[in-house]
Amino acid sequence: MKVSTIAIDGPAASGKSTIGERLARRLGYLYFDTGVMYRAVTWAALQRGIPIEDEEAVTALARSLHIDVVPPTVDDGRQYTVFTDGEDVTWAIRRPEVDANVSVVSAYRGVREELVRQQRRIAAGGRIVMVGRDIGSVVLPDADLKIYLDATVEERARRRWKERRERGEDVDYEEVLRRMRRRDQIDSSREVSPLLVPDGATVIDTTNLSIQEVMERVERLVDEQDPPEVSPVQTIADG
């Protein structure tokens, strides 16, 4: 069977976006990070002064906001460009205010229904690597391949801390760890689509693996689903 839809789930900083992007590039597939959509709604709510606790207003915003994710329009290290109602919000959606509020927004049932509907439409054509928290369980339960990436919370906090330091931010590791624990707790305990290992997913613990090692495992999984064709054995008659 040719692998066409690939779902990658896992907690924050488990390596989903790095691995998802590389795998998509290798296969020539579309890479789509669904976290971007929850972040875009959160940022738009903050910008427009919509209180994050106002579930009804945030849900209405999710339904009306036009989110576009396209190949990078600027060469500044971005994996893609995100527009909301035509405005480039690619870096804005990575701000700490968004990190602090996105778990609340992504727990709203109506917000999820709307974004899941859009995600299914995006994935309908196949040839896609879709990354998130509920892709293998809710968005694409029939995906050809489901991968769940994991790592200890300390290692994931260390990766986030390093990333942010490299971007020139003055960040404290203990603070990053504390926030990571809190986000994990909200993402895993929410009522709607909590973070879990989807049925049929292969779990890869990336705590002690390099990106290259994770890629090798993921590529092996793709190859196992899609073995190269073996030509029938030829018998050579003797004499």
Ligand code: DC
């Ligand atoms: O992967 P990320 O950090 O960009 O995700 C941002 C938030 O959105 C995070 O709190 C989990 C949530 N999310 C989700 O609930 N479902 C998804 N498919 C993707 C992200």
